[in-house]
Amino acid sequence: MMGQSPRIEALGLTCSYDGGRIAALRGLDLSIDAGEFIAIVGPSGCGKSTLLAMLGALEAPQSGTLSFDGRAFPAPHRASAFRARHIGFVFQSFHLLPTLSAAENIEVPMLESTQSQRQRRERARMLLQLVGLDHRSDDRPSMLSGGERQRVAIARALANQPSVLLADEPTGSLDSINAARVMQLFEQLHAELGTTLVVVTHDGKVAGHAQRVVRMQDGRIIADVEHAA
């Protein structure tokens, strides 16, 4: 059971790099309802990843506000507890720790929780079962296929029962078969757990799994379309 999904509100977000020469976000507004499955699409450099970093409290906007269930986001340098409790991340390149087994990788975020070692191990085993990899729990990432690694990464993202799952190009490093499997898993998890799911992608097929597609260009939202269920 995941934490209760909150509503996320972004108002007038701006962000620029290189002393203001490169504008990543230009006054972006976005509301994400509790339990939504949303895809953010757009060409490279349109600001998708910057927006995702802000939604995950990894970066702060230079102006504008971000609220989580009506309360302002914490500053990034004080956001560890917030991230540990509410946010789960899935990265394009999986980013599993190479020295740890699949189960141990899933336990990593749980070190910030109050769970005992036994409880952590038990939950990691349960999550591996959820993503269909309970038979690979002792294998290190180097022994897993790309698709398996991403499924372990998804299990890791769910470790602390987050209310929001943020995925940055989750199928970007996978072949089409594994990409489809991973997206099916996302759909299944979204349906079973009710987690808010935000996926950044440039792949139309991936976006097709979402309930809502937000299209970005030059740091702004240029389209926001709800898909029929």
Add this chain to the structure above:
Amino acid sequence: MTLAGIAWRNVHARPSRSVLTLIGIALSVAAVVALTALAWGFEASWQRAADVRGTDAVVTRTASQNALPSPFDAGVSDTVRSLPQVREVAGLLSELMSVNDAPPMFVFGWQAESFLWRHLTLTSGRFPIENGRAEVALGRLAADLLGKRVGETIHVDAEPFVLVGIFDSPALVENGAALMTLAQMQRITDHLDRVNLINVRLNDGSDEITLAQFRAAVAQALPGYLAVTAGDLVQQNVMVRLAQAMSWAVTVLAVLIGGAGVFNTMLMSVFERTREIAILLAVGWRRGRVIRMILLESLVLGLAGGVMGVLLGSLAVEALLWSDMIRGRIDAQITTGLVGYALTVAVALGLVGGVYPAIRASGLKPASALHAD
């Protein structure tokens, strides 16, 4: 999976670099172990010698801080003997002298039939006596080192002495020494009627009050002289202080050199794992946990290097104790205290080397986990 487990895996994941760092730490700690064992052993050897002689206090010149204080008038013994707290007095004269072609050896001249001789056990022959002849006894180790038996002749500062006995002492310093009567020692050192220490046994043992009274009595009756316990004398000994200072200097150097090795290893490790550490921060790890992980890694290196260093240092001490220069002079031992001291040094150098890389790692931006893709 625990934080310590993750730290251990990280150290284990880079075996070549970890082993090189461990070797550096081990050599630093081994130097600390070897030199400190010798310094402490040097101090303990003299303390042991005083203890086994049953000496409650020693009278010497006020200004003397040498291991072998400058000689003074042996008549001082009579004044000391007359003090009400005193039970027995024994003057002695000792020096480092050449004996045959061996490295310089301690030679003691003890007042004949004084209490100083009582703790010795003869293994062959007899002790030297006041008969006007040049006679000497050797400690077990000294006899072994010189390869001499009773009845043979040895040369002390080129003067021939008949070896009349070989003895065993509970004190290593004495086992590695040559022993003759005070009169013979005064003769060959041209210090007639002089001693450089007066060993005293008090009426009531080493009772604090009696000792304080004795000290006051010596200060009053013998200006320029001082009564101290054997322990105080050892602590004031300039050679002991020098050995302690050298031990400290090596310890500080070991922390700096070993710490620099850990610093280099951990900083490189942090640079290589920038993305990995950013991921940990992104999944909710607090900066404090990242700091603890890096410090644990440096502590693992420090402690493992420390254990290797203790073993290596122990071997070095054993080897040194078999060398002619050290054998029979310094009773160096690897005590629990020394092992604890060496491991503390290892922990310190691990911390010194790990602090900056840990702080640097914790300062990484978690957003770089996303941008790394």
